Every structure is written in structure tokens, then in C-alpha cells.
Amino acid sequence: MVERYVMSIDQGTNSTRCILFDQGGRLVSVAQREHQQHFPRPGWVEHDAVEIWHNLRRVVSDAMAGAGTAVDAGQIAAIGLANQRETTVLWDRRTGVPLGRAIVWQDTRTAPLVEELRQRPGEEFFLDRCGLPPSTYFSALRIRWLFDHVKGLEQRAKDGEVLFGTMESWLIWNLTGGADGGLHMTDATNASRTMLMNIRTLDWDEELLTFFGVPRPMLPEIRSNAETYDEAHALLPGVPIAAALGDQQAALFGQTCFSPGEAKCTYGTGSFLLLNTGTEVIRSRHGLLTTVAYKIGDREPVYALEGSIAVTGALVQWFRDRLGLISSAPEIETLARTVEDNGGCYIVPAFSGLFAPRWRSDARGVIVGLTSYITSGHLARAVLEATGWQTREVVDAMNADSSIPLKELKVDGGMTADNLLMQFVADVLDVPVVRPMVSETVSLGAGYAAGLAAGYWPDLEVLRRNWHPAARWLPAMDPGHRDSEYDNWQRAVERSLGWTRTSGSS
Amino acid sequence: MTGPVQSIERAAAILRLLAGGPRRLGLGEVAASLGLAKGTAHGILRTLQHVDFVEQDATTGKYQLGAALLHLGTSYLDVNELRSRSINWADALAARSGEAVRLGTPLEGMVLVVHHVFRPDDTLQTLDVGSLLPLHASSLGKVLLAYGTAPLDSAVESGLEAYTRHTLVTQEQLTRALAEVRELGWAAEIQEMSMGEAGLAAPIRGHGGLVVGAVGLSGPVERVCDGQGHPRPGLITLLREAARAISRDLGAARW
Numbered sequence: 057m058v059e060r061y062v063m064s065i066d067q068g069t070n071s072t073r074c075i076l077f078d079q080g081g082r083l084v085s086v087a088q089r090e091h092q093q094h095f096p097r098p099g100w101v102e103h104d105a106v107e108i109w110h111n112l113r114r115v116v117s118d119a120m121a122g123a124g125t126a127v128d129a130g131q132i133a134a135i136g137l138a139n140q141r142e143t144t145v146l147w148d149r150r151t152g153v154p155l156g157r158a159i160v161w162q163d164t165r166t167a168p169l170v171e172e173l174r175q176r177p178g179e180e181f182f183l184d185r186c187g188l189p190p191s192t193y194f195s196a197l198r199i200r201w202l203f204d205h206v207k208g209l210e211q212r213a214k215d216g217e218v219l220f221g222t223m224e225s226w227l228i229w230n231l232t233g234g235a236d237g238g239l240h241m242t243d244a245t246n247a248s249r250t251m252l253m254n255i256r257t258l259d260w261d262e263e264l265l266t267f268f269g270v271p272r273p274m275l276p277e278i279r280s281n282a283e284t285y286d287e288a289h290a291l292l293p294g295v296p297i298a299a300a301l302g303d304q305q306a307a308l309f310g311q312t313c314f315s316p317g318e319a320k321c322t323y324g325t326g327s328f329l330l331l332n333t334g335t336e337v338i339r340s341r342h343g344l345l346t347t348v349a350y351k352i353g354d355r356e357p358v359y360a361l362e363g364s365i366a367v368t369g370a371l372v373q374w375f376r377d378r379l380g381l382i383s384s385a386p387e388i389e390t391l392a393r394t395v396e397d398n399g400g401c402y403i404v405p406a407f408s409g410l411f412a413p414r415w416r417s418d419a420r421g422v423i424v425g426l427t428s429y430i431t432s433g434h435l436a437r438a439v440l441e442a443t444g445w446q447t448r449e450v451v452d453a454m455n456a457d458s459s460i461p462l463k464e465l466k467v468d469g470g471m472t473a474d475n476l477l478m479q480f481v482a483d484v485l486d487v488p489v490v491r492p493m494v495s496e497t498v499s500l501g502a503g504y505a506a507g508l509a510a511g512y513w514p515d516l517e518v519l520r521r522n523w524h525p526a527a528r529w530l531p532a533m534d535p536g537h538r539d540s541e542y543d544n545w546q547r548a549v550e551r552s553l554g555w556t557r558t559s560g561s562s
Numbered sequence: 563m564t565g566p567v568q569s570i571e572r573a574a575a576i577l578r579l580l581a582g583g584p585r586r587l588g589l590g591e592v593a594a595s596l597g598l599a600k601g602t603a604h605g606i607l608r609t610l611q612h613v614d615f616v617e618q619d620a621t622t623g624k625y626q627l628g629a630a631l632l633h634l635g636t637s638y639l640d641v642n643e644l645r646s647r648s649i650n651w652a653d654a655l656a657a658r659s660g661e662a663v664r665l666g667t668p669l670e671g672m673v674l675v676v677h678h679v680f681r682p683d684d685t686l687q688t689l690d691v692g693s694l695l696p697l698h699a700s701s702l703g704k705v706l707l708a709y710g711t712a713p714l715d716s717a718v719e720s721g722l723e724a725y726t727r728h729t730l731v732t733q734e735q736l737t738r739a740l741a742e743v744r745e746l747g748w749a750a751e752i753q754e755m756s757m758g759e760a761g762l763a764a765p766i767r768g769h770g771g772l773v774v775g776a777v778g779l780s781g782p783v784e785r786v787c788d789g790q791g792h793p794r795p796g797l798i799t800l801l802r803e804a805a806r807a808i809s810r811d812l813g814a815a816r817w
Contacts, residue, residue, distance in 0.1 A: 082657050083650075386642035473646040475691050493653050493682055524682035526653055527689050 060133045062512055063119070063295075064503035065112060067139040067223045068303060069160065069325075072111040074119035075499040076127065079512070081522035083496060085127070087118030094157060099164040102157035105145045108223070109230050116291055129292045134284075135231075136299030136506030138306035138498045139223040141249045144198040146209075146274075147226065149219050152235040155209065158223070159198045164408065166197040167417070173197075177267075183339065185264055187248070187255040187346030189415065193364075195222060196251040196268045203269065216273040222246045224300040225276045231297060233289040241285060242276040243300040244357060248348040253278065255337055255346055258357060280351040281305075282509040299505035301350065303498045304328040307468060308360060309350055310501030311492060312523045314516050317460035321447060322497070323471035326411075327368040329450045330360045333458060342453035343413030352508065361457060363412040363450030367405040368443040369471050374407075375439050381432045389476045392436035399434035400425040402548035403442050410552070413453035420555040424548045443471065444480040445545040451485055464488045468497040475529075483533035484542065493526040572598065573606050577615065577627070586624035613769055639774045639812075641667055645677040648766070648808040652679050652777065655804040659797055661781040662687070663804075665766070666695065666702035667774070668712035671720055673703045681781065698736055699725045701751035701763035702776040707736075708743035709765050709773035728753045748802060749776075750793045753783055760786035762793050764805035768812045777805050 061076040061084060071090040078084050089111040094102040120127045142161035147154045159165070173182070173190035182190055190197070199220060203210040212218050221229065224246055229238035247253040247260075252270060254261035260275055279285060284296045301309060304322060308330045311320040316334035321327055332349055335356045340346060349360035372385050382388055402424050404410075409417035423438070447465075455461045464487055471477055472491045482489040494500050507513045575596050580587060587595075593603040607625055610616035614630030648665060656663040656679040665677040672694040680687045697703035697717045706712040714736075722731045730736045743749040748764045755761075763778030779801055780786070788794050 080657070083654060384640065384643050384646075386646040387640050389642040390640050470646070473649045474642070475645075475689075493657050493679070495650060495653060524657070524680070524684055526656065526679045526682075528680070528687075529689065 058131055060131050060512070061127065062503040062507040062510075063116070063132050063135045063292075064499040064506070065116070065135065065137045065227070066303065066306075066499045066502065067108060067112065067137065067227060068498075069140045069143075069162070072108060072115055073499060074112075074115040075496060075503070076119055076132075077500065077503045077507075081494060081500060081504070081519070083494060085119045085122045086496075087115040087122055089115050093160075097165075099167075101160040101163040103143065103160055105147070105154045105158045105223075105226055108158075109227065112227060113291055129295055132292060132295045133512040134296050134298040134506040134510035135288065135292065136301075136502035136504075137224050137227060137297070138301050138303045138502035139227070139246070141222065141246060141302040141304065142193055142195050143223055144195045144202075145221055145223070145226050146199075146202060146213075147219050147221075149217055150235055152230070152238075154226075155218065156202070156206070158226075159202075161193060163198070164192045166192045166201050169197050169200065170417075181267075182251060182264075185254055185261050186251050187337070187339070188251050189345075190251075191415070194249055194251040195220075196264070196270065199270055200268050210269070213274045214271045216271075218274050219276070220270075220274045221276055222249075222302075228285065228297060228300065231288045231290055232286045236289075239286045240276045241279050241300075243279055243281050243302075244348045244351045245281060245302040245305040246300065247278045249302060255348070255359075258348070258351070280353055280355075281309075282350070282352045282505040284509055296510055297506075298509035299502055301502055301505060304330055304362065305347070305349055305360070306499075306501030306505070307497040308332065308501065309504055310494070310497035310499070311466045311468065312504075312516070312520045313466065314358075314520065317458070317463070318466070319454070319462055320466040320468065320497070323368055323443065323467060323469035323477075325368070325370045325373070327365040327443065327447065327469070327471075329363040329365070329447065329454070329465075331362075331454050331458060331462070333359050333361055335359065338457055340453070340457045342456045343415055344450070344453050344457060345412070350505065352505070361454055363453060365443075365446045365450065366409070366411040367407050368446065369469075370407070371403070371405040371439050371442055372471075374405075375436070381435070385470075386473065388436050388439060389474050391433055392440055392476055393433075395431065395433035395437060397434075398425075398437040398441055399430050400427065400544075401430050401434045401438045402545055403435070403438040404548050404552040405442050406552045406555075410549070412450055414449070414549070414553075416553055418554050418556045419549075419552045422548065422552045422555075424551055425544075440474065440477045441480060441541075441545075443477060444484045445542065447481055448484045448542065462487055464490060467491050468495050472527075478527070478529045479532070482529040482531045484538060486531045486533075486535075486538065488531070489529045490525045491527045493524045495526075569606060572596065572602070573610060576603070576606055576610065577631075580616065580625060580627050586619055586622065586626045588622075588624045592625065639667075639768055641674070641676040641775075644766070644775055644812075647811045648677065648777065651804045651807045651811070652677060655777070655779060655800060656680070657682055659779050659800050661779040661785065661797070663777065663779050664690075664702065666700075666706065666763075666776050666778070668697070668706050669694065671697065671712070671716050673697055673700055673706060673712075673776075675702075676775070696723065696725065696755065698722050699729045699751065699755040700778075701749040701761040701780070702778045704740060704743055704749035704751065705763045705765050705773070705776035705778075708740040708749065711765075711773045711775070714740070725755050726753055726757050730754065748798055749778075751780075752787060752791065752793075758783055760793070762786065762797060762801050764802050765809075766805055766812065767809040774812065777801070777808060
């Protein structure tokens with residue numbers, strides 16, 4: 057019998073990857089291509105959507121060729137997509153040509169607009185409808201910014217000539233024929249990050265559309281995360297496209313966090329902790345985002361609370377590239393192990409303010425507790441501990457918002473190779489931290505959702521059985537020591553707040 | 563026996579030349595000093611640069627001795643870097659073999675476990691990164707001894723302790739076993755460290771093929787070995803594929 061696979065495409069911030077998984081959820085083939093980051097002005101980050109579409113074509117054929125023996129389209133049971141969230145692309149409906157570069161989620165050009173919206177109509181207006189507070193993070197503000205800065209664009213959008221999408225919309229539209237009848241759709245997780253979707257109805261919210269002045273004809277149809285949307289026309293003719301999820305929701309799915317109370321944290325440049333809250337929409341009172349976790353076919357949607365941390369791995373990169381104290385990221389552990397503790401030193405990496413749970417754009421980074429005793433080893437400890445304490449703050453917020461306290465944290469991402477850090481996370485959370493055997497959880501999640509829709513896997517229980525722990529770190533810190541260190545961290549954070557002056561500066 | 567290799571003699575001459583003075587030298591100066599064609603000198607300099615024996619100044623383009631020469635005696639590879647680079651391959655090996663996977667490097671006459679992946683059967687297991695294993699009684703250790711990553715002399719001097727009745731306790735037994743490891747390209751440990759347990763290991767190679775560590779799997783002897791007590795060929799294939807994949811990631815060209 058010919059082996060069949062599920063194809064997963066992860067369109068990320070830095071690269072586009074294509075992975076084939078077998079029925080055991082094991083990785084069979086990987087291909088990856090990076091795309092260029094454009095920084096036209098301070099705070100602006102852009103991608104070329106056409107370059108990303110070309111990269112997608114390349115990685116798909118590379119992955120098909122790279123699986124030991126070549127794989128043909130007939131062996132692909134389904135395609136699933138995961139993507140960088142909130143990144144906004146507008147394109148011409150008739151020609152398929154993007155109207156400028158995609159504006160990336162990290163881009164802060166809409167900061168002045170955020171301030172306005174916080175004053176009027178105020179956060180409550182948005183939280184009630186879409187579960188999100190105004191932030192430079194979300195797509196609707198970017199559409200508004202484009203309308204206000206690109207002449208004639210708003211009118212063309214009203215006339216139905218312009219299409220909006222996040223990356224999955226753009227790629228699925230191209231995969232299904234593009235200007236020649238391409239499917240213009242998004243999924244509930246990506247739509248939940250636009251500030252335009254009603255978090256309860258999972259449909260575009262009339263009041264929000266009116267508020268931002270976004271005309272309905274430019275918006276994609278919102279579909280579930282696992283159903284056969286259409287067959288691919290280009291590239292893999294006839295293969296069903298059966299899943300799309302935002303990357304962090306895909307990681308939650310790949311970690312098989314299917315029950316309320318289960319949570320995962322993905323440790324990358326930034327870190328994203330998502331907690332499954334079941335079919336209930338929980339409105340956070342402690343600085344977390346309410347978001348759609350997944351919706352399978354016509355079943356009830358499952359929701360999540362999300363804590364987004366802006367700077368974790370990025371602090372290690374800064375330590376390597378800007379300070380030059382280490383030559384590769386993993387060496388941070390070697391340097392940190394040259395000392396017993398942090399020597400009283402703490403680093404708060406509020407490089408562009410603090411995200412969850414504090415959401416303080418006026419904060420900037422601080423190093424506190426410096427004495428002549430401090431060595432580069434102590435600084436390395438403080439770098440790693442900053443990731444641990446930021447996780448603790450998000451988990452505290454989750455425990456305060458949710459009725460079920462966290463019992464165990466599933467982790468993934470590059471930083472999980474750092475044993476000292478993972479032990480520290482377990483120590484400060486006082487719960488076990490577990491890394492699964494397949495660390496490519498984003499890709500796996502998109503593959504799982506697609507395979508589920510296509511009948512490649514029968515149900516969630518089978519996926520759960522594919523999940524095996526590869527490592528587990530148990531808490532071992534003295535409670536008194538934990539409390540006093542947490543107190544020190546919080547005092548350090550106090551000192552980072554309010555550093556930037558409010559008037560005009562971004 | 564063939565004569566001396568000309569390009570290596572020339573490379574040595576270039577290193578001596580660069581070591582001779584405090585000043586950085588340009589390509590023209592190196593070529594002229596040694597009477598080489600510029601193209602030849604450039605090829606050698608680029609190769610030396612690739613192995614970090616020579617560094618080129620970004621602005622002037624001139625050459626000087628590289629930092630790696632200072633670390634020649636320690637053959638330095640950061641163990642956390644090694645774990646980070648091998649984590650995906652070690653996971654895949656555990657998932658496919660169904661056994662626990664460990665990576666080892668030498669530390670003061672022992673094997674330091676630098677990475678550990680649980681056996682994928684959801685049983686309770688404890689992470690043992692940082693623990694030490696005996697060189698002569700573990701498959702990881704035998705690989706490190708066989709390829710000179712850990713010195714044999716000191717292992718023998720400190721005494722070959724018997725962990726079980728199968729442990730190799732004489733220098734003669736051990737030397738013969740290590741020759742076999744080099745011949746096969748992998749090592750086995752069958753109830754030599756603890757009764758009922760067996761392990762297999764293969765070398766991880768860095769730049770130029772230098773062995774920098776070992777990757778191994780271990781489990782109950784009846785799962786790792788067949789009815790005749792020989793390591794199962796299927797496991798050896800998976801292990802060697804993983805070792806080669808990690809080596810390629812670390813820059814070993816041909817393995």
C-alpha cells in the first residue's frame with residue numbers, strides 16, 4: 057500500500073516551511089525558505105506577499121522531493137495551513153497584485169491611533185465585541201491606517217476592487233486559482249485577531265466594521281478551522297485544503313490541549329501562552345486576550361485565553377548580537393551555569409513596552425541590582441530568569457481569570473532546548489513543565505486539523521495518543537526563595553514603567 | 563606510503579607566516595612571501611578561514627590567525643549548542659526506535675549526559691541531563707574512547723570497575739572492543755553497566771570529521787537485542803541515520 061501523508065504549511069514571520077507528517081504524527085520531510093524583512097522606517101515592519109507565495113511553491117516541491125522517496129500529489133491526504141497572525145495584506149481582486157507590502161504584526165505605525173481609541177470610545181467598546189483591547193498588534197487598525205494614507209484606496213475598497221486578508225487568506229486565494237476564481241476566506245482563529253469579528257457570533261461585527269470604516273465586500277468569508285474548503289488548483293491539483301489556523305492556535309492544537317484547563321507556551325522570539333477555556337468565552341480581567349482556540353467543522357467553537365510576551369528569545373539574541381557576550385544562543389546556558397545564582401541582578405526586557413499581562417507601552421528595559429560583584433554569568437542568569445518570571449506573571453493572570461488553576465505547562469519552541477531555563481520555569485510556576493516529542497507543534501497542529509477534516513485521523517482521542525513527553529522538569533525551588541525572588545522581579549518591573557514620556561513619542 | 567601533501571605544507575607555511583609578525587597581511591603579501599600564485603594562496607586562505615584557523619578583517623580584507631587555533635587543545639564545542647542542534651534528530655530517533663535517547667560528551671574521565679529524550683511510552687521517567695556514566699561500561703563512552711574524544715590511558719589508569727559480570731575489566735578486552743567499534747562505526751553495551759539493560763551508540767562528528775560526542779539509545783536487553791543477543795539491525799540503522807544527520811548539521815561534510 058502506498059503511504060499517505062498530511063502536508064502542513066507554516067507561513068511564519070521569518071520563513072515559510074512545509075512539513076509532511078505520517079499517521080503517527082511523525083515528521084517525514086521538512087523544507088524551509090526565509091523571506092526578506094523590510095524596515096522602511098523605525099517601528100515599521102513589512103513583508104512582500106508575492107515573495108512569500110513564491111517561497112510557498114518552492115518549499116512544497118522541496119518537501120515532496122525530500123521524503124526519502126519522492127512523494128506525488130496523490131499521496132497527500134490534505135493540506136493544512138498555519139500562519140503568522142495579524143499581518144495584513146491588501147490586493148487587487150482582478151489582477152491579484154498586492155497593493156503595497158504586507159504590514160507585519162510587529163509593526164507599530166498605528167500607535168497614535170491606539171491612543172485615540174483608548175480615550176474614545178475606550179477599551180470596553182472593543183472588549184465587549186471582539187475580546188481584544190486596542191493595540192498596534194491587530195489588523196483593523198492597519199486597514200484604517202492604509203485607508204488614511206493611500207489615496208483612493210478606501211473608495212476602491214468600497215467599489216469591491218480590493219480584497220483584505222491575513223497570510224492564510226492570501227495563500228489560499230492563490231492556491232485555489234487566484235484572480236481566476238480563487239477562494240477568498242479566512243478562519244475563525246485568524247479572524248479573531250482582526251478586531252473586526254464578533255467573538256460570540258464568529259461573524260464580522262457590523263458595529264466594528266462601521267467604526268473602522270471597513271467595507272464588507274473586501275472581507276473574506278470566515279470558515280471553521282477544519283473542513284474541506286476547496287481543492288488546490290495550482291501546485292497540488294485536486295488535493296483538499298482542509299485546515300487553516302493562526303500559528304499559536306495551531307501550536308495549542310498540535311500540543312493536543314483539547315480540554316479546558318490545558319495550556320501550552322511556545323518559546324520563541326516572543327512567547328505565547330494559550331489556555332483552553334472550553335466553549336465558554338471568558339472575559340479577562342487581568343490583561344489577557346480572549347481568542348478563538350479552534351472550531352472543528354460545524355461543532356461549537358472552543359475558546360482560549362492568551363498571554364502574549366513580547367521579548368523572551370529576543371533578549372538572548374540581543375545578548376548575543378548587541379552585547380557580544382556569547383557567540384550562539386545556546387551558549388547563554390553555559391555562561392549562566394558559571395555562577396550559582398543571579399547575584400541580585402534582574403533584567404526587565406521591555407524593549408518596546410510590556411505586553412501581557414501589563415500592556416504598558418511606556419515601559420522600557422532596565423537592568424537593576426548592578427554591583428561590582430556582577431559578572432557576565434549573572435547577567436546571563438538574569439536574561440533566562442526574565443523569561444521565567446514573565447511566564448509566571450501570565451500564569452498568575454490566567455489562574456485569576458479561569459476557574460481551573462494550571463496543573464502542568466506544555467512547552468515547545470527553540471528555547472525548550474535550554475535545560476536551565478525549563479527547570480527555572482517549573483520552579484517559578486511550581487507546576488511540572490513538559491516538552492513533547494515533536495517540537496514542531498505549529499506545523500503539527502495545522503496537519504492534525506487538516507487530517508481530521510479529511511478523515512486521515514478519526515478523532516481527537518487518536519491525536520492525543522500520538523502525544524508523548526520527551527522531557528519533564530519538576531519544580532524544586534524552596535517556596536520562601538521563590539516568593540522573595542518573585543518580589544524582587546516585581547520591584548524590578550516597577551522600575552521599568554513610565555520611562556518614556558507620553559507626548560508624541562512612539 | 564605517499565609523500566608529503568603539498569597543499570598542507572603550504573597551509574602550514576601560511577600559518578607560520580601569519581604567526582611571525584604582529585601585522586595583518588594582504589593576499590598579495592602572503593602570495594609574494596611564499597612564492598605562490600595569488601589564486602593558490604587565496605584557495606588555501608579561504609580553506610583555513612573556513613575552519614576558523616585564519617580570520618579576515620572585514621574592512622581591509624587582510625588576514626590574521628584565527629581564534630580556533632587558541633582552542634586547538636580543547637576541541638571546543640559547547641555542549642548546550644550540541645543539544646540545541648541535535649534536539650529534533652534525537653526526538654525523531656526516540657519516536658522511531660521506541661527507546662530512550664541520550665547524548666554524551668567526555669568530562670573528567672566520565673561521560674557527561676548532555677541531552678536525554680524519554681522513551682515514548684508515557685511511563686514516568688526522570689530527566690538525567692548532567693549525570694555521569696562510566697566510559698568503559700557504556701556504549702556512549704566506548705564511542706568516545708574509540709575515536710579518541712576521551713583519552714583511553716586515563717580511563718585505564720583510574721581502574722576498569724566491574725558494574726556487572728559482563729563489564730569489560732581488562733585493558734586487552736577493552737582495546738579489542740574499541741577496535742571493533744571503529745570498524746563497525748557504532749558501539750554496543752549489553753548488560754555491561756546494569757543487568758537487563760542494553761545500549762547502542764554512534765559517533766557525532768563536527769568540522770573535518772572530528773568526533774565531538776556520541777548519540778545513543780538504550781532499553782531492556784530483550785528489546786534492543788534479538789534472540790541471539792545481537793543488537794537489532796533496524797535499531798542500528800535508525801541510530802546511524804540520526805548520528806549522520808546531527809553530524810551534517812554540525813558541519814561534517816561526508817558523514
